[in-house]
Amino acid sequence: MSSLAENESRGRSSSHLGYGFLPTPFRLCGTLALTFLGLLLVTFLIGRVVPIDPVLAVVGDRAPANVYERVRIEMGLDRPLYEQFFIYLKKAVTGDFGTSVLTANLVIDDIKRVFPATLELATLGTVFGTVLGVPLGVLAAVRQGRFVDQAVRVIGLLGYSAPIFWLGLMALLVFYAHLGWTAGPGRLDIAYDYIVTPVTGMILVDSLMQGEWDVFANAFSHAALPAILLGYFSLAYISRMTRSFMLNELSQEYIVTARVKGLSEFRIIWGHALRNAAVPLVTVIALSYANLLEGSVLTETVFAWPGLGQYITNSLQNADMNAVLGGTIVIGAVFVGLNLFSDLLYRLLDPRV
Amino acid sequence: MSLRAEYFLTDQPRSRMQARLGRAYRAWAAFRENKLAVLGLVIVLILVTMAILADVLAPYSAVVGGDLRTERLLPPSAAHWFGTDDQARDIFSRIVHGARLTLLVVAMVAVISTPIGLLVGTAAGYFGGWVDQVLMRITDIFLAFPRLILALAFVAALGPGIENAILAIAITSWPPYARIARAETLTIRNSDYINAARLQGASSARIIWGHVVPLCASSVIVRVTLDMAGIILTAAGLGFLGLGAQPPLPEWGAMVASGRRYLIDYWWIATVPGVAIFVVSLGFNLLGDGLRDVLDPKAQK
Numbered sequence: 001m002s003s004l005a006e007n008e009s010r011g012r013s014s015s016h017l018g019y020g021f022l023p024t025p026f027r028l029c030g031t032l033a034l035t036f037l038g039l040l041l042v043t044f045l046i047g048r049v050v051p052i053d054p055v056l057a058v059v060g061d062r063a064p065a066n067v068y069e070r071v072r073i074e075m076g077l078d079r080p081l082y083e084q085f086f087i088y089l090k091k092a093v094t095g096d097f098g099t100s101v102l103t104a105n106l107v108i109d110d111i112k113r114v115f116p117a118t119l120e121l122a123t124l125g126t127v128f129g130t131v132l133g134v135p136l137g138v139l140a141a142v143r144q145g146r147f148v149d150q151a152v153r154v155i156g157l158l159g160y161s162a163p164i165f166w167l168g169l170m171a172l173l174v175f176y177a178h179l180g181w182t183a184g185p186g187r188l189d190i191a192y193d194y195i196v197t198p199v200t201g202m203i204l205v206d207s208l209m210q211g212e213w214d215v216f217a218n219a220f221s222h223a224a225l226p227a228i229l230l231g232y233f234s235l236a237y238i239s240r241m242t243r244s245f246m247l248n249e250l251s252q253e254y255i256v257t258a259r260v261k262g263l264s265e266f267r268i269i270w271g272h273a274l275r276n277a278a279v280p281l282v283t284v285i286a287l288s289y290a291n292l293l294e295g296s297v298l299t300e301t302v303f304a305w306p307g308l309g310q311y312i313t314n315s316l317q318n319a320d321m322n323a324v325l326g327g328t329i330v331i332g333a334v335f336v337g338l339n340l341f342s343d344l345l346y347r348l349l350d351p352r353v
Numbered sequence: 354m355s356l357r358a359e360y361f362l363t364d365q366p367r368s369r370m371q372a373r374l375g376r377a378y379r380a381w382a383a384f385r386e387n388k389l390a391v392l393g394l395v396i397v398l399i400l401v402t403m404a405i406l407a408d409v410l411a412p413y414s415a416v417v418g419g420d421l422r423t424e425r426l427l428p429p430s431a432a433h434w435f436g437t438d439d440q441a442r443d444i445f446s447r448i449v450h451g452a453r454l455t456l457l458v459v460a461m462v463a464v465i466s467t468p469i470g471l472l473v474g475t476a477a478g479y480f481g482g483w484v485d486q487v488l489m490r491i492t493d494i495f496l497a498f499p500r501l502i503l504a505l506a507f508v509a510a511l512g513p514g515i516e517n518a519i520l521a522i523a524i525t526s527w528p529p530y531a532r533i534a535r536a537e538t539l540t541i542r543n544s545d546y547i548n549a550a551r552l553q554g555a556s557s558a559r560i561i562w563g564h565v566v567p568l569c570a571s572s573v574i575v576r577v578t579l580d581m582a583g584i585i586l587t588a589a590g591l592g593f594l595g596l597g598a599q600p601p602l603p604e605w606g607a608m609v610a611s612g613r614r615y616l617i618d619y620w621w622i623a624t625v626p627g628v629a630i631f632v633v634s635l636g637f638n639l640l641g642d643g644l645r646d647v648l649d650p651k652a653q654k
Contacts, residue, residue: 031493038491038497039494039497043506046506046510049511160583160634160638161631162631163586163590163609163634166593169613169627173616173617173624177617291499294500297594298590298593301593312502316596321509324505324506324509332499335497
């Protein structure tokens with residue numbers, strides 16, 4: 001499948017560098033710094049080609065020419081492009097992405113406010129995908145060609161072909177509107193608002209810490225549908241990868257040795273093969289976590305989930321470029337960071353690398 | 354063995370033509386074995402037919418609605434197979450015309466991003482050294498981005514519209530092709546025939562274009578086919594967010610978005626275009642898997 005290969009190459013992106021004379025951690029840091037620089041350069045250039053005049057956005061279209069000119073100089077837009085980029089770089093590194101036109105807050109404050117919601121959803125989704133996906137993948141590898149294997153194949157195909165936003169709408173239609181099993185869009189019913197003081201910003205965690213069980217139940221009922229939906233996509237990916245890793249392990253000679261020794265099939269599969277397959281699996285799970293952050297953009301729109309994805313799309317529709325680019329940088333940075341993290345973890349867990 | 358099969362499968366072809374036909378025949382025979390891949394091919398062919406014959410197949414206009422008083426939000430019936438939407442437009446006709454937009458997006462993205470990927474990858478692999486370093490660094494940076502988010506940012510900058518959505522998706526989809534082309538180039542750049550061409554005084558551009566690119570093309574094309582489902586989903590996602598094709602164009606993602614407000618009482622408006630997206634991307638996925646097994650001998654076990 002296409003996305004599998006892509007994620008594979010993403011995961012190993014730092015392995016074929018030219019500066020091989022440096023020890024690995026430095027090399028990885030070099031890659032990280034370069035990638036971040038590229039990320040900021042791209043967003044900077046995107047910000048410059050926008051047809052929206054940033055000065056007009058501040059002064060309005062009725063401002064006299066001298067005011068316009070003064071604001072232009074104040075914003076540093078009269079300087080050469082590379083100087084502007086340096087200023088942009090300095091600000092971005094300190095987390096200053098400018099002010100959001102829409103909310104009139106600093107973009108970084110907005111992002112701090114909405115990010116926990118996205119994190120909550122992506123974490124729940126990854127847990128769902130891992131808890132179901134790993135055993136399914138193992139069973140599919142053990143019973144190759146049988147029912148479980150076919151089921152994993154179908155799950156994968158559906159996951160790679162179904163538009164997530166549409167699946168979300170259908171899930172709302174069936175499980176919320178018709179069956180009434182879950183709560184509707186949003187994070188909480190209005191009745192439960194402002195009961196819990198935000199500490200981590202993740203309502204599920206906060207309500208647990210403060211012992212507000214009603215709030216927890218309500219929040220869980222709201223989160224279940226989007227989390228399961230996001231988790232389905234990571235389930236599709238994780239189960240497929242688990243299957244192929246397990247097939248690889250089960251064909252190794254140590255499995256034959258274990259069988260000859262008379263170990264039970266259960267111990268061979270779950271104790272020996274899965275343990276070895278777990279090393280690349282950790283990478284896969286980290287990557288799928290990063291992908292869920294991306295998938296959350298569409299899911300959050302469908303479920304009116306007040307996270308980073310919805311923040312970006314809302315800002316997009318209101319031509320609020322500072323907010324869009326700030327959000328892009330944050331998601332990009334988390335993505336890059338998780339890629340690097342999975343790479344490091346792989347090296348740590350596999351003594352051969 | 355029938356006479357025809359004998360002609361195709363002979364191990365002593367009399368002409369290049371026969372050899373090529375024979376190879377195609379074997380590929381087709383292998384492809385036909387894979388029932389799911391054939392299903393994928395059928396789905397894609399139906400999509401193409403729908404796109405070509407849209408004007409004939411669609412019973413109503415895709416853009417102009419009927420009578421707003423009597424033909425709005427009608428459920429599926431014999432007159433309107435998939436019902437009508439809030440502007441009294443026939444959904445079946447819009448789906449049929451939407452096939453054109455879907456194909457347009459897929460084709461344009463492939464046409465734009467494949468040459469970029471091929472060019473970057475072959476140049477990096479052929480020249481090596483710092484050219485390779487610089488080009489691959491750029492490729493890695495693009496790979497490190499989440500694709501949909503990058504496409505979103507590009508569309509935000511360029512303004513919404515189907516052309517800009519195509520451009521944004523193309524900009525974000527070339528890096529894997531560059532990776533593949535580079536890897537292929539590395540395996541052939543020191544082969545004798547490349548050296549022979551170099552000794553004869555062929556320029557680098559000529560060698561890359563005439564001798565390296567044709568050899569990389571097949572694996573890149575397989576990869577592009579595999580990506581097509583993803584391209585359709587991204588385009589539909591952009592359309593759903595209102596950043597792709599603009600109304601009244603019958604783009605499937607935008608149609609799902611327009612049915613969102615009526616979801617609970619008039620479910621068909623959002624459901625039908627979603628099914629269309631799902632079926633088509635499923636078709637491309639199945640077809641791509643089958644093609645990879647047939648055309649890419651390295652992927653075979």
